Amino acid sequence: MIAIIGAGPAGLSAAAAATRRGEEVIIIDSSSQLGGQYWRHLPSARNDSHSLHYDFSKAQKLFDELLSQPLLTRYSNSQVWQAEKCGDQFHLYILRNGVEEKVVADKVILATGAYDRTIPFPGWTFPGVMTPGAAQAMLKGHGVLVGKKVVIAGTGPFILPVATGLAESGAEIVGLFEFNNPFRWIFNLHGLLLNPSRIAEAFYYLKKLQKHRVKIEFGKKVESATRSSAVVDGTEIECDVIAVGWGFAPDVTLAGILGAQLGVDSDGTVIVKVDRRQETNILGLFAAGEATGIGGSTLSMIEGRIAGGGRGGLSRWRAQVFANGLKKVYPVPSILTKNLPEETIICRCEEVTRGQICTSIDELGAQSARTAKLFTRAGMGLCQGRVCGRNVSEIVADHLVQKVSDSERIAGGQRPLAAPISLGELGDGLAKKF
Amino acid sequence: MISFTFNNQKIEAIEGMTIAAAIFSTGEKVLRQTRFGGDDRSIFCGIGICWDCVVTVDGVINQRACLIQVSDGMVVTS
Amino acid sequence: MKSPDAIVIGAGIAGASCALALTNAGLTVLVLDRGPVAGGTTGAGEGNILVSDKDPGPELTLALRSRDLWFDMQSDVGDHFELEAKGGIVVARHDEKPLKDFAAKQRAAGVDVQEVGDRELHELEPFLTPEITSGVFYPQDSQCQPMLAAAHVLRAVRLRGGQVITGATVKAIDTSGGRVQGVQSDKGNFSSPIIINATGTWAGDIATMAGSHLPIAPRKGFILVTAPAPKLIHHKVYDSDYVANVASSDADLQTSTVVEGTRAGTILIGASRERIGFDGRMNVDILRRLAAQATSLFPILRDIQLLRAYRGFRPYAPDHLPVIGEDSLIQGLWHSAGHEGAGIGLAPGSAHLITAQIIGKTPFMDPAPFSPKRFQAGAA
Ligand SMILES: Cc1cc2nc3c(=O)[nH]c(=O)nc-3n(C[C@H](O)[C@H](O)[C@H](O)COP(=O)(O)OP(=O)(O)OC[C@H]3O[C@@H](n4cnc5c(N)ncnc54)[C@H](O)[C@@H]3O)c2cc1C
Numbered sequence: 001m002i003a004i005i006g007a008g009p010a011g012l013s014a015a016a017a018a019t020r021r022g023e024e025v026i027i028i029d030s031s032s033q034l035g036g037q038y039w040r041h042l043p044s045a046r047n048d049s050h051s052l053h054y055d056f057s058k059a060q061k062l063f064d065e066l067l068s069q070p071l072l073t074r075y076s077n078s079q080v081w082q083a084e085k086c087g088d089q090f091h092l093y094i095l096r097n098g099v100e101e102k103v104v105a106d107k108v109i110l111a112t113g114a115y116d117r118t119i120p121f122p123g124w125t126f127p128g129v130m131t132p133g134a135a136q137a138m139l140k141g142h143g144v145l146v147g148k149k150v151v152i153a154g155t156g157p158f159i160l161p162v163a164t165g166l167a168e169s170g171a172e173i174v175g176l177f178e179f180n181n182p183f184r185w186i187f188n189l190h191g192l193l194l195n196p197s198r199i200a201e202a203f204y205y206l207k208k209l210q211k212h213r214v215k216i217e218f219g220k221k222v223e224s225a226t227r228s229s230a231v232v233d234g235t236e237i238e239c240d241v242i243a244v245g246w247g248f249a250p251d252v253t254l255a256g257i258l259g260a261q262l263g264v265d266s267d268g269t270v271i272v273k274v275d276r277r278q279e280t281n282i283l284g285l286f287a288a289g290e291a292t293g294i295g296g297s298t299l300s301m302i303e304g305r306i307a308g309g310g311r312g313g314l315s316r317w318r319a320q321v322f323a324n325g326l327k328k329v330y331p332v333p334s335i336l337t338k339n340l341p342e343e344t345i346i347c348r349c350e351e352v353t354r355g356q357i358c359t360s361i362d363e364l365g366a367q368s369a370r371t372a373k374l375f376t377r378a379g380m381g382l383c384q385g386r387v388c389g390r391n392v393s394e395i396v397a398d399h400l401v402q403k404v405s406d407s408e409r410i411a412g413g414q415r416p417l418a419a420p421i422s423l424g425e426l427g428d429g430l431a432k433k434f
Numbered sequence: 435m436i437s438f439t440f441n442n443q444k445i446e447a448i449e450g451m452t453i454a455a456a457i458f459s460t461g462e463k464v465l466r467q468t469r470f471g472g473d474d475r476s477i478f479c480g481i482g483i484c485w486d487c488v489v490t491v492d493g494v495i496n497q498r499a500c501l502i503q504v505s506d507g508m509v510v511t512s
Numbered sequence: 513m514k515s516p517d518a519i520v521i522g523a524g525i526a527g528a529s530c531a532l533a534l535t536n537a538g539l540t541v542l543v544l545d546r547g548p549v550a551g552g553t554t555g556a557g558e559g560n561i562l563v564s565d566k567d568p569g570p571e572l573t574l575a576l577r578s579r580d581l582w583f584d585m586q587s588d589v590g591d592h593f594e595l596e597a598k599g600g601i602v603v604a605r606h607d608e609k610p611l612k613d614f615a616a617k618q619r620a621a622g623v624d625v626q627e628v629g630d631r632e633l634h635e636l637e638p639f640l641t642p643e644i645t646s647g648v649f650y651p652q653d654s655q656c657q658p659m660l661a662a663a664h665v666l667r668a669v670r671l672r673g674g675q676v677i678t679g680a681t682v683k684a685i686d687t688s689g690g691r692v693q694g695v696q697s698d699k700g701n702f703s704s705p706i707i708i709n710a711t712g713t714w715a716g717d718i719a720t721m722a723g724s725h726l727p728i729a730p731r732k733g734f735i736l737v738t739a740p741a742p743k744l745i746h747h748k749v750y751d752s753d754y755v756a757n758v759a760s761s762d763a764d765l766q767t768s769t770v771v772e773g774t775r776a777g778t779i780l781i782g783a784s785r786e787r788i789g790f791d792g793r794m795n796v797d798i799l800r801r802l803a804a805q806a807t808s809l810f811p812i813l814r815d816i817q818l819l820r821a822y823r824g825f826r827p828y829a830p831d832h833l834p835v836i837g838e839d840s841l842i843q844g845l846w847h848s849a850g851h852e853g854a855g856i857g858l859a860p861g862s863a864h865l866i867t868a869q870i871i872g873k874t875p876f877m878d879p880a881p882f883s884p885k886r887f888q889a890g891a892a
Pocket residue numbers: 005006007008009010011028029030031035036037038039078079080081111112113114115116132133134136137158161248251254288289290291296297300418419480481
């Protein structure tokens with residue numbers, strides 16, 4: 001049996017490919033729905049016109065096929081919190097609606113996706129400051145507008161659909177700021193030539209934004225926030241939501257737990273290393289989608305299909321060229337973590353400031369993100385460094401006038417648990433003889 | 435529609451909504467205060483990664499408001 | 513730097529304590545560590561400073577003194593490492609007699625021991641399971657944050673003229689005529705007539721480099737860390753099985769629970785012990801056992817989430833006593849290592865034993881039981 005973790009574009013494509021080949025598949029996702037981040041939609045009881053999606057028909061086809069597929073078992077509201085390889089088999093420990101179950105599989109496909117990458121700035125902990133993904137998830141998943149007057153900023157193609165969705169749903173976009181210059185697309189002309197449909201997609205969003213009189217301003221970023229405004233380029237803009245994102249960070253936790261080789265991508269993110277068949281260095285362990293490098297939903301689907309045993313042809317290469325080009329168009333400049341005021345909170349969970357991190361280096365002998373963390377608790381809170389880990393590394397390295405090493409980045413992606421489990425549930429596993 | 439309370443305030447929600455979505459739909463953003471600084475916090479990543487939105491649900495602490503769906507009569511506190 | 517009076521290898525709690533004691537005695541000290549400060553076992557342990565788990569004998573004498581020296585160290589370098597005399601409570605689930613007999617022996621040895629009945633016990637720990645109706649309270653048991661302790665102690669050493677070089681791996685120990693001359697490291701060679709081996713689990717390697725030997729081996733331990741919670745647990749609470757485990761030589765896995773809250777709000781649950789070399793893998797079964805034991809002591813913890821688990825390797829000697837004193841084969845080589853699961857608690861006491869002997873003062877206790885000689889006899 002094949003276990004697929006994650007029911008986004010990658011996981012669903014893998015499930016379709018594998019079941020078409022007659023394999024028995026179980027697909028496990030922490031959400032109540034199929035679709036992952038990209039295809040998030042309203043619950044079936046609510047009528048969703050899918051007007052917020054660029055092209056939902058692909059998703060609908062996959063959902064329909066898989067929901068009537070007898071070879072597929074679906075575990076929703078199910079989070080894999082721990083995994084082990086025992087002999088040739090994988091043991092997955094799953095919290096299904098809060099109760100632990102064990103699933104044994106011969107092959108595992110990790111399609112765990114990514115989350116928004118964020119970088120601190122003064123005021124970024126105020127309620128109303130959030131990631132573009134959060135604004136998108138509230139809108140697509142619940143039809144809830146996060147605010148009335150919204151500033152959207154950061155970098156990357158993703159801020160366009162978010163701005164479009166919010167504007168179409170009635171929010172006033174009081175500022176849309178892309179930090180990188182559009183002329184940088186020169187670095188991805190070959191990607192565009194190989195993937196011309198992407199041009200149409202971009203114009204789709206730009207036209208809609210124009211309709212709502214939303215202008216993109218380039219080269220600017222949110223410098224700071226107050227409870228009711230954003231400061232951009234020295235100007236205060238009144239708003240009730242500021243959505244800032246700097247691309248995505250892959251979720252590699254389970255791959256790390258299973259001992260798969262991790263690597264560092266050209267954008268500095270930690271990724272799962274895979275071969276041409278999307279297999280990791282651990283026999284029988286595959287990975288697909290954002291977890292193997294940020295590349296968008298098209299590439300995720302192709303990788304998923306290959307991991308599920310289907311064919312990729314040249315399509316993966318084409319999509320990869322585009323994805324690699326995007327990283328050159330939308331780099332995240334290292335300047336962002338430099339020169340932050342001392343009192344800026346870096347670790348949101350444990351409320352650790354930049355000043356405290358620097359003091360741990362200057363006075364206590366911290367020499368790496370790991371020791372800075374031991375001394376300050378940065379990264380030791382509920383999110384286990386998923387949000388601040390990379391920023392702490394950058395700040396420590398900057399303060400020591402060094403570069404963050406690949407091994408430190410990879411160590412930052414290693415976590416002993418993929419999700420928290422209550423002590424009661426954990427202990428009860430003894431009686432269940434897992 | 436179902437209803438639940440958030441800090442003793444009754445809130446109506448559509449079935450299937452998360453706690454955070456239901457609270458945001460009333461216009462409220464503040465979900466909790468931090469342990470050390472007492473600062474207001476809300477949702478941040480919106481997908482269960484950052485744990486900034488944690489609330490107490492029916493007496494159980496540290497529950498992510500952006501993931502947990504509301505149920506009728508649920509008691510949510512900061 | 514001109515040649516230091518002493519070189520300390522290891523910037524964990526053992527090395528830091530030695531460096532401070534020697535500095536305060538007027539010696540100039542150089543501390544070398546291949547990693548950062550507190551990057552070894554000191555960065556992977558809990559901060560228990562316990563007298564309650566030790567049988568009367570030399571280790572208890574050392575522990576009692578060392579516990580007081582922790583508070584002296586705090587007055588000396590400042591209140592920076594969350595030192596707190598929070599007290600320990602030991603309970604017995606099945607048979608209380610061994611626990612009470614043990615307590616009586618300890619009282620005779622000078623430990624502050626208070627037997628507590630049902631009501632008092634649950635006043636001390638309101639969330640302890642009602643199934644347990646009596647226990648023993650040890651007000652002297654204390655706690656610190658060991659990483660911050662090592663860091664702040666070494667900061668004081670630097671401010672007082674000592675030097676700390678991190679990222680410097682010691683590759684060789686120079687000796688001549690049975691005496692140490694200095695060390696070779698990848699950040700340079702340093703000479704000194706006194707070398708303190710405070711490399712914990714790796715102390716055997718340093719002894720070998722100097723031409724001596726020391727049988728220190730790793731013993732793996734796990735600690736569970738929960739999500740932050742309101743104050744539910746007020747002391748360190750443990751099952752008396754733990755005491756039996758600490759003194760055991762059985763190589764199989766043993767688990768017993770120690771539950772305690774920290775200032776940061778997280779709850780720590782330790783400590784499993786197994787002796788399987790440096791195998792760092794996570795073992796889900798151990799996590800389950802620790803969780804089951806902790807929730808049976810404190811049912812309220814059932815709803816508290818496990819956030820992470822970490823493991824470390826306790827340095828231990830075959831007889832479970834630390835190795836503190838001058839090498840019997842190589843002069844000028846001193847060891848403070850092999851403290852097993854008590855290295856935090858015993859660090860300042862060990863530092864004082866060594867410093868007193870180096871500067872020719874009478875130590876507060878007879879150091880002979882800890883001498884490395886016991887493993888080096890027939891080897892010369
Ligand atoms: C919040 C957010 C919103 C986004 N919205 C858009 C958008 O509107 N348009 C767009 O083009 N791109 C969007 N993206 C980008 C998105 O990452 C990709 O385009 C696409 O969704 C990637 O597909 P995937 O299958 O690799 O991963 P995902 O779609 O992210 O799917 C991964 C799935 O794995 C599940 N999972 C992870 N770990 C576990 C575990 N341990 N146990 C169980 N389940 C687990 C997750 O719950 C998730 O459902 C968004 C990204 C984020 C973070």
